[in-house]
Amino acid sequence: MISNYHTHSRHCDGRGELREYVDYALSKGFKALGFSGHAPVPFPNNFSIKDDDYLNYCNEVRALKAEYAGRIDIRLGLEIDYIPGLLEDFTPLVEQGGLDYTIGSVHLIPNPNDVSELRHLSATAKGDERQQIPYHLWFIDGPRQETYDNGLHHIFGDDIRAGVRAYFHQQNAMIEQNRPTIVGHPDKIVMHNRERYFSCADRWYRDLLFETLQLISETGCICELNTRGLYKGRHTDYYPSKEAVRFMDTLGIPLLVSTDAHQPSDLDRWEGAFDFLAEIGYRNIVCTI
Numbered sequence: 001m002i003s004n005y006h007t008h009s010r011h012c013d014g015r016g017e018l019r020e021y022v023d024y025a026l027s028k029g030f031k032a033l034g035f036s037g038h039a040p041v042p043f044p045n046n047f048s049i050k051d052d053d054y055l056n057y058c059n060e061v062r063a064l065k066a067e068y069a070g071r072i073d074i075r076l077g078l079e080i081d082y083i084p085g086l087l088e089d090f091t092p093l094v095e096q097g098g099l100d101y102t103i104g105s106v107h108l109i110p111n112p113n114d115v116s117e118l119r120h121l122s123a124t125a126k127g128d129e130r131q132q133i134p135y136h137l138w139f140i141d142g143p144r145q146e147t148y149d150n151g152l153h154h155i156f157g158d159d160i161r162a163g164v165r166a167y168f169h170q171q172n173a174m175i176e177q178n179r180p181t182i183v184g185h186p187d188k189i190v191m192h193n194r195e196r197y198f199s200c201a202d203r204w205y206r207d208l209l210f211e212t213l214q215l216i217s218e219t220g221c222i223c224e225l226n227t228r229g230l231y232k233g234r235h236t237d238y239y240p241s242k243e244a245v246r247f248m249d250t251l252g253i254p255l256l257v258s259t260d261a262h263q264p265s266d267l268d269r270w271e272g273a274f275d276f277l278a279e280i281g282y283r284n285i286v287c288t289i
Helices: 019-026 052-067 091-097 112-124 127-136 143-154 161-179 203-219 240-252 273-279
Strands: 032-038 073-082 103-105 222-226 253-256
Touching: 019 052, 032 103, 052 073, 052 091, 052 112, 073 091, 073 240, 103 161, 112 127, 143 161, 143 222, 161 203, 161 273
Parallel strands: 032 073, 073 103, 222 253
Antiparallel strands: none
């Protein structure tokens, strides 16, 4: 059962029309395909669906779902950033778009001590003034390592433990409050670290990651195994890591392999994920949602 539920198109920071993804998926024998554009966020950016394009995106996916019915199961989803003070409740986006599923992710982290200030900025800023808001956030993703380093410096004063702790606590709050269908790349915080500020073997880091995995198990969310770091050359492991996946198996966490595709040809960049899962005998692999 070949499927992929983590995809980004030209509606956000991906490349390619939605139909191109569907046609590529069909050419590779896919049985299911989910679209999960980056949800609109309340400040200008170049990665998320724009507010005035959100319903267009939803309607286009629904039209393709009807057109390709019987050939491939198309689902309408959204990857929603949980950002304290800015975007906390997923319900309005889910209801407005009539979504089939959500991916809950953390890419942008405020200092927990500044959340009240961030709420005030969000409520009062208008137009170009909203450009101020991203400077209060640590952006851990994207192609530039210096963005990660600068954010750590300005938001957390180079205190990596405080930053990583805030990341996992934010993720835990997202899971508890919203119960997303899928938890996206739960250890993405390591991507630009590259073992510079901390080691993934450090006890304090492993304790934080495993606490989040325990919570995923308790809430019944699906966790993705995301291969994008490997095929983009930005990481040497999956998100979450192989060690984490072995721990997840002991917890019985439902695991969904995804490629976090940003162009149609990314859809089947599995990077040996299914071979690895077969090798360790992972017992709860999800193929459809």
